Amino acid sequence: MTEAPTSFRYVSKPRRTQEDRRFVTGKGHFVADIVPDNTLHVALVPSQEPAARIISIDKSAALALPGVHDVITGDELAAAVEPMMNGLDTPAVKRYAMAVDRIRYCGEWVAAVVADTRAIAEDAAELVELETEPSDFILDAEEAYRPDSLAVHEAHGSNILLDRTFTWGPVEQHFSESARELSFRVTWGRSSTVPIETFGVLASWDGWRDTLDVWASIQMPKYADQIARALRIPMNTVRVHQDVDVGGSYGVKRGIKHTVLAGYISRKLNRPIRLIEDRLENMRAGDAHGPDRIFDISIAYEDDGRIRSMKMRALDNAGAYAGRAPFQLGKPIGAIVGPYTIESVEYQAISVTTNKAAQEAVRGFGQAPTNYAIETALDRVAAAVGLDRVQIRRRNYIPSDQFPYLIPSGTSYDSGDYQTVTDKVMTQVGWDDLVRQRDALRADGQLAGIGIAACLEPSGGNSSFEPLLNPANTTTTWMDSCRIMVDGAGTVTATIHTTSSGQGHQTLTATIIGEVLEIDPDQIRVIHADSQTSLPSNSPVGSRMAVMLGGAAFNAAGKLKDKLKRIAAKQFGASPDEVVYSEGTFATADGDQSLGWMDVVTIAHRYFHLLPDGEQPGLEVTDVYQVPTGGGLPTEDGRVQMYPCHSFEFHCVLLSFDPILAKPEIHRYVIGHDCGTVINPHIVKGMTLGGIAHGIGAALFEEFTYDDQGQMNAQTLADYLLPSSHEIPAVEIVHHCTPSPFTVLGQKGSGESGYLGAPAAISGAVNDALAPLGITVDKLPIRTAALSDRIAAAANTQS
Template identity: 65%
Template sequence: MNAPATAPLRGPFRYVGKKRRVREDRRFATGDGHYAADVALPGMLHAVPLQSEYPAARIVAIDASAALALPGVRAVLTGAELAAAIEPLMNGAHAPLVRRYPLAVGQVRYAGEWVAVVVAESRAIAEDARELIAVEYAPLPFVLDGEAALDPASPPVHPDHGSNVLLDRHFVWGEVDAAFAAAPRRLAYRVVWGRSSTVPLETFGVTARWDHGLELLDVWASIQMPKFPDQIARALRLPGNAVRVHHDIDVGGSYGVKRGIKHAVLVGHLARLLDAPVRLLEDRLENMTGGDMQGPERIFDVQLAFEEDGRVRAMRMRALDNVGAYAGRSPFQLGKPIGAIVGPYAIGAVAYHALAVTSNKTPQEAVRGFGQAPTNYALETGIDRVAEALGLDRLEVRRRNFIRAEQFPYTIPSGTTYDSGDYHALLGKAVAAAEAAGIFAERDRLRAAGMLAGIGVATVLEPSGGNSSFEPLLNPHNRTTTWMDSCRVTVDATGAVTATLHTTSAGQAHETLVAVAVAEVLEIDPERIRVVRPDSLGSLPSNSPVGSRMAIMLGGAAVEAARRLKAQLMAIAAHDLGVAEGALAYEGGRVAAPDRRALDWAELVQIAHREFFRLPPGSEPGLAASAIYQVPTGGQLPTADGRVHMYPCHSAECHLVLVAIDPVLGKPEIRRWITGHDCGTVISPDVVRGMTLGGIAHGIGAALLEEFTYDRETGQPTAASFMDYPMPSAHEVPEVEIVHQCTPSPLTVFGQKGSGESGYLGGPAALASAVNDALRPLGLHIDRLPMRPAAISDAIADTTTQETA
């Protein structure tokens, strides 16, 4: 493992971990947030996509003459025209013949796919014109089901690619077969994670303007996409410095999905073509069906080999992911979980078969946790099954399998080294809180009253720090071994401090994070630090807030930049006072010599900005420092046998959830929820708590409510609005009690780990565990998420029917 990129800074802290208002909140509370839909440029035109009615069809002809005749319509563009002018969008998997353009070319591959785009002087006119476009389709056979798509006889979504298989990789880490042969007990099971997503309340929106004088494309977008400007430039055949993405756009929720590359490339092309600003703002129907933001849809087949005492020796896991009609980054979502494939457990050998197939569904995009939540659900189900098979307590089986605190740093079979943790202590705290809350007694009381009641258990990890090692692991043509982030700190001639961040944010309070991190180093009030977001041409490299990484990566970059700035202050003082730097004391922006002579902040600034003769020889005037921060432990390519160190830090969470089910209605009702959370040093307590609570709410949605369903006969999406894609309201989310533990990461500046995916990574597993605990007296398992009331009540009804028969 590499040494930390920057030396750790350990407490007691002045600002880190203290209650502090989130600076972003003020503008949001007053309605002054500035979102993509708020960008309004003079002469702006409005683009709306025409969407396919068929899941698979050949496009025979498109007649736009009636639409073009409508007053106010400026253009109608088809896929064939667009494809001639741009490069295909980037694929994650190595699948060069799975070509993807913003508009369908020759063939549509899912109902909802964009076939053409109308540009008009108002959105309303564009929508009216869309109705007037006549498309002649020749329907083709289609495939929706992931297992069916595996069949070589299934209709190929991309005939040129030859099959529907995008990714088919076998990994064997350790002596799996020997462990299975030697183990006294084995079991096998299947669990299914249904297709859901994070569905932000803001749809995707983008506005682009081509400045023909500067030959520069300006882009304002609701975006959370690594390498976004690069991807636009490549697709539009522009040099990278001809695309300027504005980062000072508030993003109205993302949680992974606001990728929008097809939207931005299309609008960028239109802005150049029409020499006018063009906006594309999805409505909800467009977002749900053609926004390409649906999440993993995964079938897990798992085998475990274990001892009579419950210790799991080896695991075989096959994960089949139905990624929908195009590749995008989605196959990589099978790769990230490799970095925590054994969760918090000391499982010594693992075989993993990662399979991604295309189908005629909406393409999959990155969703919170990047595939980790489904994998955690599959693994946690297994631990519950082991306990059930042996008649052991589920908590005790976890304790027996946990990696012990003294074993860290701990390398798992697939090559990642976990940084730190104490899973026994974390579970112990959560269990103590649950006992204090009386949830075990409450379950028994409910059962005695004739209800089905169960307690769910999940103990899972949140890999954080967002390295992208799964890219070279799953795509040999990809050699990405850095996923850097950056910060710049300047002190102006008035002494005011400004720090930068180089991406958009979607509610993660990054401006507050940077202010606190810089303030901690410079020992000045965070409120004195302004945090700004330069546009992409004024920015240092960033990889956007993906992979629970910003506390680690942006926090690390901000600390390093502030340290470099502080070093400049120290050098100035040493020279001016004629004292060795090592003898100086820095406190609160003032530098003092042992003889009590000192330079205060204003004087240091004065020297740096005005009095060159007082600067150390060879130094630059002014005060500015920047840092580009490499992911701690990153930088290595995978080994030949498919091992790679994935993410640097590993947060842990455990959930204990009490669920009651009315046996007739089948609706799981969450009565109590206790979470133990360990993300190392907490920088902003309110922010971390909010993300965990929000992640739990997302988990409740994925486990109980949300699914993008499709009609088997017609291939049509049947969850295309908020009426048929139910999401948790305040009624569905219980009060959650969070108990904290802190095992600092040795790899990060403050000991912090990530928390952006917390709650979501264990919540669904905990709910599945709770429902199955409730149904255990009936001998039932519910092995598919979401666990809709109808599925539960039908399963219960089947058992009672059998009893009477």
């Protein structure tokens, strides 16, 4: 099947989302909107140095300020809570919410001031006197990787959190057999998602109910679990209110340290504690920074451009602490060959600590940098063999008739039709015209280039990278859940068990349940259960909710329909198989007998004597959905099925820039997108356009740079440049649908779409523009000033 199924009633229809109404009227329910009586406010004291020993912290002046209730330091906190969890087995890399004894990055929290208002807390934070002994620091990943380098965590013994080399297939054989070989280095700068809402948390301990209520702006798997462990309280005392609207996340809203700190203070002072980051706190020490990665790539290929094998060394600068950051080297293993038939791969994944802010999860969980590296390789091979950059991709694509397709690292891709998507984009863009347009721009004195990127979006988020990179962790499920209840009046309510940050989970759930039950989705209410009443969920990470929440909702609705059919069958004296259901009516196949929705609902809720034997009264069903294709542990040689689904995107972009000013202007941007069955076209479109904008930012503007003193340069949105409407072109989307055989409706993920290929496409376009000058740029972001300097230097060299 290559076209979207047309038989759906609600799925794939351009219906309005349920969520939007409250947001357009300013009636969202964000964490900063929640301020109970007696709330105290927290401001943080940041370190001014990238590395230092803490000698003393004098709190007296701060405590003397009227309205200040407490000043908490790292020592106090560390005595009362457990360290935060690390993804890898690195117990000596201890991390608390605040620095304990040693400061490891500039901006790290050293004290927390608690006061009647945030303004007073900020005033008092400036009165906390910190005496330190500065020490040497390290910022560069290569330097940190050297065996004799200064260790950021002395107890760990080195900076190396992860250094593992995987060899999947006969790499050396393929390299020796292949006609040609090339090598290069590319670097992905430290950027992030930078939501417009910073992270915030409100924690309120009630000692009479043994409950820690938490309202937080989070997107974090196993959040309540981690809070409870760190605070040494039972998990069933933690109640996370998951109906808080999250003002954007795209991966980064982790917030464990904020919540542990606020939770601790609330238990100590018996008051609600509010910690809402300001932008400065967010940018330098919030969970704000993403991958910071150097790739060294070698490619073995034939004269015709067919790529046989790849060696990839990825060196990631995790910053000062471990957390889950190293796993961002693991997830891309599930799509390490992209959409290509590369036969073998050697992959060295290295994660090191440095004196930068700790790295957290960012959209794609490491896939966008990896795709940038792979796509650069395709462009380099194309140039080497003299092939068109579209042709080189076509020549290496996995053919559509070879799915499920097992890649060397152990993942089976579910489905795809890359040639057809490429065809559609070529038709939409008018390739020959696009080339003429580029050449006309060049003739006009501009540097103009076309960029191409073809890449995959692994989706349906599983956590197979955990056991793959940490043998002490044998997790093999990453389930998600849905519960559906039909009340005595016949209305349908579904619960979901995580927070949402703009992905439209209510709409997703209602659409799928509506599809199964043949009920208008707008009549179905979808609510976010709090963590105490939740079924298992692993949060909307890894582009997973269309697959996982969608799967759970579909199955739960099916179970509900089955129960209703059993009840109707009993009344008809028929077997459930003989009951036909249509739009709320149950009937026998011959149509002689029928019952309406309310008739059957009423029996379930009121007439036990009419229920089938063994049937429970009421109408409530749940489904806890295992990740499709998941469940296996890695093999000893490091192969594992990572994610179940693989969406495809093909980018084509034309841009130009003045040779002196070097500010790129995007003239045309077309993306072909195949994420299987689309649940809601508005949502998928928004994700794709938003992802491209984010990718353009990562490619051209955004970077958390540090100076040579270890100070972060970009501490405001005037320094860390987010693309505005001026920088983002009108994007044309070309759709294709190759349903996944592994999901309930053929759907795949789309939450990371656009972002996973846009940086590679922009980089390709800039390099195409620079090709006449004989220079390349190999580091993202490609900032205007650096580009201008590069062009000037090349011109000087030539003259």
